[in-house]
Every structure is written in structure tokens, then in C-alpha cells.
Amino acid sequence: MGDDTPILRAESVSLRFGGIRALTEVSFAVKRGEVFSIIGPNGAGKTSMVNCVSGRYRPTEGRILFDGQDITRMRPNRRAALGLGRTFQNLALFGHMSVLDNIMVGRHHLLKSGFLSGMAYWIGGAQREELEHRREVEEIIDFLEIQHIRKAQAGTLSYGLRKRVELARAVALRPKLILLDEPMAGMNLEEKEDMARTILDLNEEWGMTILMIEHDMGVVMDISHRVMVLDFGRKLTEGRPEEVMAHPEVRRAYLGEADEVPVQTVTA
């Protein structure tokens, strides 16, 4: 990796919707080349945090730096060109397009032809460009084992396949950092194992840094290098998986093991 500066740094990020505090002064840093997971109970602010990073939401306070650049107020579409890709918790494919076209949309910022050269197609290099990128997209299709559905309409696919197509689309961006919002939600054990393998391959072979939200604690503990715990929009702790698991507040907040922690009771 060589470069020690974190690829992503959030500096006391707060997010409020009216009176609701979704996030309160959350700070963390994701190092290059690591698998970083955010965990926490429902409503803890995990997706809000990821949305701040990808640009869906703008933090009320605080800063977000990506690759040393302040992206706090940058429009989401410009972040893609910087190398920030993501998948969604609730599938967000382009339902009427083919799987292939969905993935080609991921190449958007890497393609150069505008609408005029696109219309001319054979003149001006649009065709050459399409075919070149098609080759790379096919590599991604091979990697995610979705060759058999490349011409299928994305909206007609099963849930597990759609998840994989969404991941393929995000990978097609050629991101430095990929945000995965619950990549394993609703999958059976075998599919989860496949997905975990894929994520590790993306990290180790494709050299992508991974920021992941996941509920399956087994998976999180197995593949993450570091884990951050959110609860009610605040950061509880951060560290290696086993450290986090041992943290008493985490056990209470997330795993619900109240018996080992002295609970203050109000006495009359």
C-alpha cells in the first residue's frame, strides 16, 4: 500500500433531520487496503453514515475526507469519478436494463463519448470505446459468475442474483473504496459464504478498500480487519473484531447481554 494516509476520514460528523439526531460527532478513518465494518443495532445510524460518505446526505456538521480531498459538500456523481462506489441495502438496479447495460452504467465516468459521438457511433470512436470497456466488464461478469444472465433484464432476476449484479455494477466503477450496505441481507448460508469470498477477493486481489455494513456478526468478525460500533448515532468503540466483541458496552448495546454489566437502577 505504501501510503499511510487513510483513504477515508470522517471528522466529527453530525447529521440531524429537524429534531432527530441521526449521527452525533462520529469520527473514524478507513486505512488503505482494509476491510472496515460498521455494526450497530437497527436505527443506529449505519446507513446514514454511509449515505454521508456516498453523498446522499450532507452532514450537518463535520468533514469527510476521501483520499485527502474534502468531499463533504461534493455532489454524489462527482464522487464516483474520484473512486467511490457503493451498493444499496434495498436493491437499486436499473430494472428495465439488461444486466450488461447495468454494469456498463458503472463505467460511466470512465467512458468519454458524449451524445454526439454516441449517435455517430462508427465515426468518432464510440464503438471502439464500447468494445474495449465491454472486455473489462466481461471480466467482472466472470468474477461474479453471472455470465448466464448477462442479457437478462435486471428487474426479472432473483434477489441473490440482483445483489451480485449490483456488486458488479459498483466494481465496474473501478473504485478505490467500495461501500457495501448489507451485502448479505436476505441470503442463505451458501450465498453468504460466496459473498464473503467475493468481498475478500475484491479486497485482496482487486486491491479495493471495503467499508461494509453488515448484521451477520459471524461474517463481520471473520472478514473484517477493523470494526466500528454505532449506537443511537454515536460511536461506541472501534478496533479489531475480537476487541470490539469483548467491549462491555457493545455487549450490552448490540448483543443485549445485560447481565454481565452492572445496570444502574433508579432508586426512590
Added chain:
Amino acid sequence: MTVMTPAGDFRTSYRADTTIFPTLGSRMALWAGLALLCCAPLVLDRYLLSLLINIGTLGIAALGLNILVGFTGQISIGHAAFFGFGAFASAWLHERYGIPVLLCIPIAGVMTAAVGLIFGAPAARLKGLYLAIATLAAQFILEDFFARAQWFTGGVAGRVTESPVIGGFALDREESYFYLVLAFVIILFVAASNLMRTRDGRALVAVRDHYLSAEIMGINLAYYRTLSFGIASFYAGIGGALYAHHLLFVSVEAFNILFSIQFLGMVIIGGLGSIMGSLMGAAFMVALPEVVQAGADAVAGGALDRMLKIGGNISFLREMAIGAAIILFLIFEPDGLAHRWKLIKAYWKLYPFSH
């Protein structure tokens, strides 16, 4: 929709996999169809030819609207106003500056695109009903402009236009003008097909299907929504210009909101998000009044005519037929004629083992 290719159709290169007409059969049908169309002026009478010319001009404008409504998921109920603007612009350019008509047509397209971009600017921010109202405003503003800008439109008297001339040969007859329209149809339909299989075309569809994830994928929503308006207006302008130089007279009243609704009807009946569907929709819209007329002629003087007094009210019958056609299509074939055509092709592919 399942993916179906005929047995034995193996593609061995990515180039072969990205053609507009994917199979040998479809390519042969294309050339045969083009050859037939080229022979049309030799066989058909002038009335039928003028109907075909209408299908071409309206089809080009309908394709523009389809790029906006069908592919980008925006809405416009002011398309006829842009069509009219193209018609007047081309006529005005020729008369005022003496530019050859053949050049006036594309320039009128570009001018209409510029006007479309101005009115399309709210499209970058608005969606759905709000955008519909904004485009309705465009319709009325342009209509008002047509009525008042005498220098541009000739005012209520309208504007007389001239036929295009190629190398001293005037395309002033249906037989020759047909070829000009055919050339424009081919160029513009191929351009749209090309657009849809490249970066910006995919971006338009992505904006329609899921604009939030499109933005995350690096697509600038405001740019593509506005661009779509520009392209739609360009096609409308070209269609309008071709229409003007065919009729040789452009009147202010023609481009009203009913005409705009007819364009929407063409796009819905032809098939939202289908390039060939735009042409099918235009053909349907041109053929419908003819059929209604024929039907009315058939019952003229009969008992039904005496009862309903159809004779003088044929135009109302036409409007009703268009309304009924739109409603029936929305209920029974919401994906339009293009979808029906696909089903027919699929049926014959599997025959006799169809489902």
C-alpha cells in the same frame, strides 16, 4: 421478457453482439423493407404518399418525445409547440436569409433544441406533475409567441414556405419529397439507436429507472434531464421543418395542446422506450383518422347516420377515436405496439410449439 436468440445464432465477437439488428433474418427484413419503401413512390398514389410522409415527419418528432418520456422518464405536454417552432424557424430562415431549405431544416432543429433547453431548464429540478405543468406553460408561451411574433410566423395569416431544391431539382412533389423524409427518418432513427447503446443513452435510461443510484454511479442528473429535453426538441424541430416544407404553408393554430396530446398518444400507443415503436405509433395515429373516415363514409346516409348525425361531425369522431385508442392501449397493451410486435415475433419463432 426472456432472452431469445434463434438456434445457431452464435456470436463470436463483442462487435457482433452489439449490432442494432441482431439476427440475419432481421437484417434481411430491414433491407427488404427499405427496398420496398424506395419503390413506394413508383406504385402508390400521391394521397397515400402524403400519408407516408406524415408518418415520417410525425414519427421523427414522436421519437424525440419518446427519448424524453420513454427513455428518460420525464414528461412533456408541449411537444407540438416545439414541432411548430421548428416549422416556423425553417420557413423563416429560408425567407429572411435565403438559406437553402435543405440547410434550413437542420438549423431549425438546432434552434428548436436551444428553445427546448431554455424550457427544459426547470426539468433539471422538477419531476412528474410539476414538470408536466412547466411544459404546459411552454406550450402556451410558445403558442402565444406564434400568434404575436408576426416577423417570425406571419401572425394569424400564417407563413408560406417553399420546397427544398437539390442541384436545381425541386422536391415539390410527393414522389420526390418522400425520399427526403425517408433519408431523415433513417438518419435520425439510426442516430437514436446508436445513442441508446452508448454511454449517454444508458445514462438517460438509468435516470429513468433509478435516479438515486444513477447519481451514485456518477451520472449528473441535471445535465441528463436537460440534455434529454434538448434532444427531444431537436427531433421535434426537424420533424416540424419537414412538415412545413411538405405542406408549403404553416398556420399558427395547428400547434395546439391537442396536437401535443396526440404526440403523447403516439408514444404510448407505439411503446414507451421503444425506438421503432415511435414510428409505429405515428403510423397508427395517421392511419386512425383514415379508418374512421372510411367507417363514417360506409355508414353515411344509413340509419345510424340519421340517428347520430355523424355526417358533419366526423372531426369529433376522430378525436373520440384517438381518446379511445389511448385508453384501450393503456388497459390492454401498456407497452405499446412495439411490445405486441415482439410477442408476434416470439410466437413465430416458437411455432408450432408456442405456449
